[in-house]
Each structure stands twice: as structure tokens, then as C-alpha cells.
Amino acid sequence: NGEVVTQYSMADIEKVGLVKFDFLGLKTLTMINYAVTMVNESRSPEDALNLDQYSPSDQKTYALLASGKTAGIFQLESSGMRHLLVRIKPERFEDLIAILALYRPGPLESGMVDDFIKRKRDPSKIVYDPPELEHLLKETYGVIVYQEQVMAIANQMAGFSLGQADLLRRAMGKKKHDEMAKQKELFIEGSSKNGFTTKKAEKIFDQMAYFAGYGFNKSHSAAYALVTFQTAYLKAHHPTEFMAALLTSEMGNTDKMVGYFTECRELGIPILPPDVNESQKNFNVVDNSIRFGLAAIKNVGVGAVESIIVRREADGAFSSFLDFCSRIDPQKVNKRVLEGLIKVGAFDSIKAIRAQLMAGMEQVVEEATAIHKERELGQTRLFGAFDPELAASSTESTWSRPLPKIEEWSQSQLLQYERQLTGFYITAHPLTQHTQAMHLLSTYNTGNLNEAPEGKEVKICGIIGNIKGTTTKKGHRMAYVQIEDLQGVVEVIVFPELYKNSEQFIVADTVVHVTGTIDQMDTSFRIKATKLEPLHELQTKAVKRVTLRLEDHPNTWASLPKLQEVLHKHPGSAPIAFQFQLSSNNIEVDSAPIPNLTVLPSEHLVNDVEQILGKQSITFHYSV
Numbered sequence: 001n002g003e004v005v006t007q008y009s010m011a012d013i014e015k016v017g018l019v020k021f022d023f024l025g026l027k028t029l030t031m032i033n034y035a036v037t038m039v040n041e042s043r044s045p046e047d048a049l050n051l052d053q054y055s056p057s058d059q060k061t062y063a064l065l066a067s068g069k070t071a072g073i074f075q076l077e078s079s080g081m082r083h084l085l086v087r088i089k090p091e092r093f094e095d096l097i098a099i100l101a102l103y104r105p106g107p108l109e110s111g112m113v114d115d116f117i118k119r120k121r122d123p124s125k126i127v128y129d130p131p132e133l134e135h136l137l138k139e140t141y142g143v144i145v146y147q148e149q150v151m152a153i154a155n156q157m158a159g160f161s162l163g164q165a166d167l168l169r170r171a172m173g174k175k176k177h178d179e180m181a182k183q184k185e186l187f188i189e190g191s192s193k194n195g196f197t198t199k200k201a202e203k204i205f206d207q208m209a210y211f212a213g214y215g216f217n218k219s220h221s222a223a224y225a226l227v228t229f230q231t232a233y234l235k236a237h238h239p240t241e242f243m244a245a246l247l248t249s250e251m252g253n254t255d256k257m258v259g260y261f262t263e264c265r266e267l268g269i270p271i272l273p274p275d276v277n278e279s280q281k282n283f284n285v286v287d288n289s290i291r292f293g294l295a296a297i298k299n300v301g302v303g304a305v306e307s308i309i310v311r312r313e314a315d316g317a318f319s320s321f322l323d324f325c326s327r328i329d330p331q332k333v334n335k336r337v338l339e340g341l342i343k344v345g346a347f348d349s350i351k352a353i354r355a356q357l358m359a360g361m362e363q364v365v366e367e368a369t370a371i372h373k374e375r376e377l378g379q380t381r382l383f384g385a386f387d388p389e390l391a392a393s394s395t396e397s398t399w400s401r402p403l404p405k406i407e408e409w410s411q412s413q414l415l416q417y418e419r420q421l422t423g424f425y426i427t428a429h430p431l432t433q434h435t436q437a438m439h440l441l442s443t444y445n446t447g448n449l450n451e452a453p454e455g456k457e458v459k460i461c462g463i464i465g466n467i468k469g470t471t472t473k474k475g476h477r478m479a480y481v482q483i484e485d486l487q488g489v490v491e492v493i494v495f496p497e498l499y500k501n502s503e504q505f506i507v508a509d510t511v512v513h514v515t516g517t518i519d520q521m522d523t524s525f526r527i528k529a530t531k532l533e534p535l536h537e538l539q540t541k542a543v544k545r546v547t548l549r550l551e552d553h554p555n556t557w558a559s560l561p562k563l564q565e566v567l568h569k570h571p572g573s574a575p576i577a578f579q580f581q582l583s584s585n586n587i588e589v590d591s592a593p594i595p596n597l598t599v600l601p602s603e604h605l606v607n608d609v610e611q612i613l614g615k616q617s618i619t620f621h622y623s624v
Contacts, residue, residue, distance in 0.1 A: 027249055028074045032230055035245035038285050039238050049238075056093040056229040064236040065090050071263040072246045074231045075100055075224055079448045087117055094139045095120070096229060101145050101221040106214035116143045130200060132156065144211035146218035147173065153208060157201070158190030172212035180209060240269050244290045248282040251296060254423050255488045259447060261424060262486040264290060273345035273418065273426045276324060277317040281305050292344070298421045299340045307332040320350055321357055321403075325368035335365060343417035345427065353408040354417075360403040411607070416509060430463055431486055433606050434511060437461070437539045438485065440622050441513055447487030450525060452518045458527065461485060461535050464510045472496060479506060483514060483527075491526040492516065502532045511535045511603075536602055543574045543601040544623040545593065548609065549616070551581045559612050566608045572600025574620075 010020050032051070040048045064070070066089040068082035076085065081103050090096050102113050119126045119141035126142045128134040136152045137144065144150060150172065151165035160168065168187070171179035184205050191201035234242040243264050250256045264271055270289040272278075274297055278286050281302075282293040294305040307329050318324040324347070325338070341347065342357045357364075409417075411428065418426045431438065438445075438461040444452055445460060452458050465482035472478060476496035483492050492514055494506065505512065515531035548563075550556050567576065575593035582589065599605060601620050609618045 026074075026227065028227055028231065031245045031249040032227075032234065034248060034282075035234050035238065035241045038241040038244060039234075051230045051233065054233065056096070056226065058233055058236070059091075061229065061233045061236045062090050062092070065096070065232055070232070072231065072243065072260060073235060074228045076228060076232075079451055084113070088120065093225065093229065097218065097221045097225040098140055098145050100224050100228065101216035101218065104214070104216065107145075110214060112143065112145075112211070112214060116141060116145070119143065130196070130204070144208065144215065146221070147212065147215045148218045150208050150212045150215055153204065154187060157194060157196060157204065158187045159194060160187070160190060169212060169215075172209050173215065175213060239267050240285050240288055240290060243267070243269055244283040244285050247290065248293065251282070251293075255446070257424065258484060258486070259488045261429075265429075271426055273348065274341070274422075275349050276308060276341065276346050277312065277349050279346070280309065292422065292426060294346070296422050297340050297344055297346075298423075300337050301332075303332045304337045318350065321347055321352055321360075322364050322367055324350075325364055326371040330369065330372060335361070338365070340421050344421050345414075345418070352403060354414065355406050355409045356403040359406055364403075412509075429486065430509070430511065431461075433603065434461065434535060434539070435486070436620060437535065437542065437622065440542070441535070441538055445485050445487045446483075446490045449490060449518065449527075452525075454518055454520045456518050457515065457530075458518055459513065459515050460490070460527070461511070461513050462490075464506065464508055464512060465489065467506060467508060476500075477503075481506060481529075483512070492529050492532075493519070493526060494529050494532060498529055498532060505534050506532070513538050539620070540572070540574075540601050542622045543620045545621040546574050546576050546599055546601060546605075547579050547590070547619045547621065548576060548613065549579045549581060549619070550613065556613070563609070563612050566605075566612065567597060567599055569608070570599045570602065570605045573598050574601050 013020050036049050036051060043049065065073075065076070065085050068086040070076040070082055070085065076082070081099075084099060084103055088095060088099055090099060098116065102108070102116060107113050123141075128137060128142055133153060133156070136149055136156065140146070140149070144153075147169050150169050151160075151162065154160040154165040154168050155162060164186075167179075168183045170176075171183055184202075187205050188198055188201040191204075192198060196204075231242070234245075243260065247257060247260055250260065261271060272286065272289050272291045274292040274294050276294075278284075278291050279294045280291075281295045283296075284291050284293065294300060294308065295302065311327050311329075312318065315327060318327065325333075338361060339358070342354055342361065345354060347357055348354070408414075412430070415425050415428060415430060418424065441459065442461050443457075443459045446462070449458065449460070460483065462483035462485040465484050467482070468480040470478060470480070476499075478496045478499050479494045481492045481494055483490050493516075494502065499506070511534065513533050513535045514527060514529055516527040516529040519526050519528050576597050576599060577593050578591040580589040580591070606618055610616075
């Protein structure tokens with residue numbers, strides 16, 4: 001467009017007297033804006049949430065930060081930062097600014113952070129030497145944390161101008177020894193004129209030089225702390241809107257979204273599948289739940305999504321599958337789109353099961369096509385001449401035939417389709433029933449693997465996702481396997497020898513236990529596998545007892561004969577005990593192991609028992 005763009009190094013720019021500005025584009029600000037917009041959708045303009053009007057002193061927010069439960073909070077997501085938050089327990093905005101400045105290798109390794117924590121916890125350990133510096137160091141408990149504090153000390157003790165103090169800060173931060181020697185002389189000279197002894201001035205200068213090497217720019221840290229506080233405030237007070245906005249901002253980042261789905265489960269926030277009557281383009285909030293966005297479904301393009309939303313907002317909710325197909329634009333919402341919508345559960349709310357809709361889709365599309373042709377020809381049924389609404393319902397009832405009477409797909413098939421079309425398990429997660437075994441048999445998970453040093457042996461459990469097979473130059477087969485757990489995703493390299501011994505269960509959707517070593521790369525990490533085995537095999541060996549939970553209800557007792565049949569179908573060596581839930585007085589009673597009845601712990605046993613007694617009615621107890 002004819003503009004002239006020039007580029008110079010920052011050092012040259014500063015030498016000629018120009019000021020360098022860094023402008024950071026943070027998607028976190030977009031996420032905050034979307035969360036606030038969702039919160040305000042249910043509020044009047046007078047009661048609208050405006051984060052700019054809140055002072056950063058909300059104690060519920062600081063309680064959340066002090067707990068370390070900071071998934072999704074700006075700058076505070078790493079496990080190391082969470083550990084630091086729990087140790088420091090921030091109580092005010094100044095603590096938050098300091099935390100962001102202190103969480104860097106220099107302060108952590110120098111003991112500076114430990115000193116800060118000791119002084120915060122025990123005020124008797126705070127020392128201001130000399131006392132004249134108290135007002136400069138009080139907010140950081142006597143520890144020099146910021147570069148601005150170095151400049152302020154030089155200004156007050158030695159009479160440095162702010163320009164001189166900035167030169168001192170630069171010399172200390174970049175450890176320019178010749179320049180620091182000159183500055184030290186000037187500092188001692190100026191301090192002497194203000195009544196400080198040479199010995200005291202030397203001591204303070206050396207302390208400044210030490211801390212300045214690790215000091216951070218407070219103005220930068222404070223700006224970040226404000227964004228951090230706002231995200232923490234939203235999570236503490238509006239967790240559902242916050243998580244919906246967070247998921248929207250990370251669409252496309254499978255690793256992060258897996259972890260955020262787990263965070264939603266831990267917060268008790270249901271994740272609902274896409275729905276043609278409730279979903280927007282992005283994740284949105286519906287009745288304290290998060291509804292999956294239509295744009296997140298593969299093969300459902302932006303044009304189809306917009307067409308669905310426009311038609312719904314213009315003419316109201318869709319009452320049936322035929323109603324949907326007869327109202328939307330078939331050029332934008334074709335059979336491939338319909339198939340994707342069915343498989344992820346987008347029509348669940350219209351009381352039709354997914355397997356039925358798939359089986360009857362062709363029939364319904366034919367009927368809808370006929371209805372479209374009638375409209376194009378301008379034909380109107382008799383009823384429609386008097387009542388348009390009646391015409392619509394009459395048209396549907398005239399055309400619609402019953403859907404095929406077939407059973408719904410199995411739970412595993414439902415989840416498999418959800419993952420295929422969104423990249424995620426939505427209505428449930430196959431690993432949920434293995435959480436206890438995963439905890440006991442793993443040394444790391446994908447959320448903290450980044451803390452493992454290069455070459456360290458690790459053990460993780462997860463479900464196999466994408467598999468990329470390849471052949472070495474010597475003609476041997478190997479694979480790069482994506483392993484997903486409840487926190488995220490990691491790549492595992494399976495070299496030829498292990499691949500040959502494990503190929504039979506390197507299959508998508510298999511739950512496995514991986515032993516290997518960490519391979520740290522520039523911006524990520526992966527695992528070089530040394531052992532790979534199905535989790536159920538380890539689980540079977542490790543289970544010492546199985547407990548079945550029985551509620552005090554007539555249906556429970558009526559189902560006991562069927563339960564007995566199921567247990568005999570899974571013979572093994574693990575003894576079975578019952579836990580009775582007495583609803584009358586809310587008492588739990590555990591039985592001794594049932595004589596002459598043992599089972600083989602497995603996913604199939606869990607599924608069979610839960611079909612009779614309900615979800616979470618069976619528990620495995622481990623010996624490790």
C-alpha cells in the first residue's frame with residue numbers, strides 16, 4: 001500500500017535517543033472479553049460486569065490463587081508456578097506482582113524466593129537496613145525484587161537523578177563490570193553527602209548489584225498481574241463462563257483442551273455435546289453447563305453453522321430431525337454435515353437416539369427434499385391457507401414416517417464417534433474408570449511431564465490416539481504414537497524392537513501403560529518408549545479386591561440374580577465384597593469378601609456391572 005517500513009536493532013535506536021516500545025498481543029484479553037460478554041447476557045445494563053471497575057482486592061480470588069488450582073489463569077498454569085503460589089499464599093495485589101517477578105530461574109536458584117517467603121510468613125524476619133529504605137522495600141518484605149527499587153534506592157541514598165539511576169540499573173542488570181565500578185564510586189560519594197558511611201554505602205551497593213542481576217521490571221509485572229487477577233476473578237466468581245471462553249480461545253490446541261475438559265469435570269461443570277437448538281458457533285453457557293460449539297465439529301463448515309443459527313433464530317427451535325432437514329439450506333447442510341451432527345449428538349435434545357437417526361437419515365432427507373420442492377413450486381396445503389404454523393406441523397406429520405426401531409450404539413462407539421468428529425471425548429471419557437489405577441501405576445502425567453529432566457525414566461497411562469507408522473532405512477517398522485491422558489497429549493516413539501513385540505496392541509483407543517525416557521526438545525518433549533503394555537493386564541495383576549456398591553432400593557434386590565450371572569461370566573482371582581448404602585439413615589456398611597466368588601477385574605466387568613447397578617457402582621482396590 002505504499003508504506004515505508006524500516007527496521008533497526010533496539011540498541012542503535014536507544015543510542016540515538018529514541019524510545020523503544022514493545023506491544024504484546026495477548027489472546028487472553030479476547031478470552032476475558034468473551035467471558036464477560038457471556039456473564040452480561042443474563043444481566044441488566046445497570047448490573048453489567050465491568051472488570052475495570054473492580055479493585056484487585058477480592059479475597060475469594062486470592063483464596064483460589066493460594067490453593068494452586070490455577071488451570072487457565074494467565075501466567076500461573078505451570079506446576080512450578082502452582083507450587084510457588086501454595087507456598088507464598090498471595091493475599092494482596094502486591095504479592096501477585098512479586099510472584100510474577102520472582103518465578104524465574106535467577107530468583108529461584110539464588111534463594112531470593114525462599115527469603116521472600118520466610119519474611120512474608122514471619123514479619124519478625126523482615127529487616128530494613130538502613131531503616132530509611134523501609135518505604136521503598138515494605139511491599140516486598142525488605143527484599144529487592146524490582147529494578148525500580150534499585151533506581152529508587154540510588155535516588156534516595158546517593159541523590160542520583162532518575163536518568164543516572166537508570167544507567168546504574170542497566171549496568172547492574174547486564175553485569176558491565178567497568179561501568180559498575182564507575183557507578184559504585186559515584187554511589188558511595190553521593191551516599192556520603194547524604195549522611196551514610198562508606199561501609200554502609202558499599203554494603204547497600206553490593207546488595208543492589210546482587211539483586212539487580214535478578215531484578216524484574218515492576219511495571220511489566222504489574223501489567224501482567226492485572227490480567228492474571230482478572231482471569232482469576234472470573235474463574236473464582238464465574239467459572240462456567242470462564243471455562244467456556246477459555247475452551248473457545250484454545251480451539252485447535254488439542255493438548256490444552258484435553259486438560260481444560262478435565263478441569264471442567266473437577267469443577268463440576270458439565271460439558272454438553274453440540275446441539276442444533278442450543279449451540280452457538282463457539283462454546284457457550286447453557287444452564288450452568290458448557291455447550292460444545294458447532295464450529296468445533298469436523299466436516300461442519302462455517303457456512304453450515306451460520307445457516308443453522310440464522311434459521312433457528314428466525315423461526316424458532318427445531319422440533320424434530322425432519323423439521324431441521326426441511327428448514328435448513330440443503331446446499332450448505334448436506335448429508336456429510338448431517339452425519340457429523342448426528343454422530344456427535346447434536347440432535348439428542350429432540351428425543352431421537354443417534355443410531356436411529358443414522359439408520360433413517362436417507363429416508364428423512366428424501367422427505368425433506370420433497371418439502372423443499374413444494375415450497376419452491378409455491379404449493380400450499382389446504383391448512384396453510386388459514387394458519388402457517390398449522391401448515392408446518394401438518395406438512396411434517398404428513399411426510400414423517402417412524403424411524404427404524406434399533407438400539408443405541410454402545411458407549412464405546414458413541415465416544416469413538418465424538419472423538420473422531422471433535423477430537424475429544426465429550427459425554428464421558430474412557431479413562432475415567434481407570435483413574436485409580438493410573439494414579440498408582442504412573443510416575444507422571446502429561447500435565448507435569450515437562451518437569452522431568454532429559455533422559456529420566458517415566459511411567460504414564462493413557463489411551464492411544466493417532467498412530468504414525470514408518471519404516472527405518474534398514475526396513476524395520478516403528479511408530480510415533482499419540483498418548484492421551486486426562487491432562488493432555490504426548491508423543492511416544494516406539495522403536496523397531498519394541499514395536500515388533502507390542503504391535504498387537506498399538507491400536508487406536510487402546511488404554512496402555514508406557515515406560516520410557518524423556519526426550520526434551522526446543523519447545524516440547526516426547527517419550528522414547530522402552531516398554532508398552534495394555535493397562536488392563538497390569539490392572540488385573542494389581543487388584544486385590546473388588547467392591548460393589550448396593551443401594552437400599554427394591555430395584556437393587558430384584559437385580560441380584562442378574563448380577564450373579566454377570567459375576568460368574570468373569571471368573572478370576574479377585575475377591576468380591578459389597579458396600580450397602582442404607583438410605584434411611586445414610587449409613588454405609590461393608591461386607592466381608594463373599595465366599596467362593598472371585599472375578600477377573602476388567603473393563604468388560606465394569607461395563608456389565610454398571611449396566612445393572614448404575615455408574616460408579618464398582619471399585620477396584622489395588623495392592624500397589
